[in-house]
Amino acid sequence: MSRQWLRTGEVAEAAGVNAETLRYYHRRGLLREPQRTHGGHRLYPPETVVTLRVIKAAQRLGFTLDEVADVVELAGHRHGGPAHGLQARATAKLAEVEQKIADLQAIRETLVQAVDAGCDDLVACAASPCCPLPFSDLAGPLQSQP
Helix, strand or coil: CCCCCEEHHHHHHHHCCCHHHHHHHHHCCCCCCCEECCCCCEEECCHHHHHHHHHHHHHHCCCCHHHHHHHHHHHHCCCCCCCCCHHHHHHHHHHHHHHHHHHHHHHHHHHHHHHHHCCCCHHHHHHCCCCCCCHHHHHCCCCCCC
16 A cells, blocks of 8 residues: 655655755745644655656756746646646747757857867967957957057
8 A cells, every 4th residue: 555645755765856955846836835744744745756757857858947837837727728838838948949059059160160270379369360269259340449
């Protein structure tokens, strides 16, 4: 026979987090208020483990805790219907990830060019017209100092 309620350590172990993470998520409003024993121990329903796993999975996908809180809040109010807004949030996160990938690819290409060009001194390289590093893009036109 399985127990209906789990203590903090049991939930944390089952979800693969530590007890402080569990308490932190509770303070952030990501988890419902647990029941308490007469001795003050927190007792969580078994579905808390699933919620914690969802939170950790969402974080691995790049969602911030604030974004996770919104998604968890949406799921708590769906009443059997679809989690409205999850598709939009996932689509927005995908666009954000794709932009980061594009930015990283541009950075990679510039670094490959710098390595291939033999850039070894940033000051000397910045003064060279063939320098692949984007110094001119960052500085804008030089202005004379008074």
